[in-house]
Amino acid sequence: MATLTVRLPDDKHMRLKALAKHKHISINKLMEELSTQAIAEFDAETRFRAIVAKGSIEKGLAVLDKLDNSLRPRRECRTR
Known part of the structure; x- marks a missing residue:
């Protein structure tokens, strides 16, 4: 496992701490979740x-729908 140092403005750091506290997780876990989400979105876009470059717009849209559906339940559960 790697260690990464990130420099953030103080106000953003405080907001991330508050978000992690609200979710009852560590900042480390929060950053892991956010990076996983960003990578999944990038992979889906790729x-x-x-797929679209091969001429199948419908299949490409299905990939985006699958990503949207996989992220939606996690977002809804955590906002309650």
Whole structure:
């Protein structure tokens, strides 16, 4: 496992701490979740562009729908 140092403005750091506290997780876990989400979105966009480039817009949109559906339950559960 790697260690990463990130420099953030103090106000952003405080907001991330508050978000982690609200979710009852550590800042480390929060950053892991946010980075996982960002990578999943990037991968889906990459797959979408590759599929569309092959001429299948419908299949590309299906990839984006799958990503949207996989993220939606997590967001809804945590906002309660």
